[in-house]
Amino acid sequence: MKINCLSCGHNVDLDDLYEDYKGQVKCFACSALLEICTEQGHLKSVNFVKIMPRLSVEEAFEHTL
Ligand SMILES: [Zn+2]
Numbered sequence: 001m002k003i004n005c006l007s008c009g010h011n012v013d014l015d016d017l018y019e020d021y022k023g024q025v026k027c028f029a030c031s032a033l034l035e036i037c038t039e040q041g042h043l044k045s046v047n048f049v050k051i052m053p054r055l056s057v058e059e060a061f062e063h064t065l
Contacts, residue, residue, distance in 0.1 A: 001041060006048040007032035024049060 001018060002011045003025075010029035018025065019041040024033050033049040 001038065001043070003034070003036060003043060003046055005029060005032060006034060006046060 001014050003014065004010075005012055005027040007027060008030040010027055012025065012027050012029075012034070014025065018036070018038055020039060022037045024035050026033055035047045035049050037044040037046075
């Protein structure tokens, strides 16, 4: 089964393990995290999972002062 990466449009190839799956997969092309939900080999939903930066906004602000 193949899914389209929401970040870069790459066709991510998933093996049979993902035919009944709910969770995160990583795009091989751009390393974006996608949360997918599949059922009996059919894709139900794909969501782009935002990767949070290591620094919070407050911490980043402190470092710029
Ligand atoms: Zn991608």
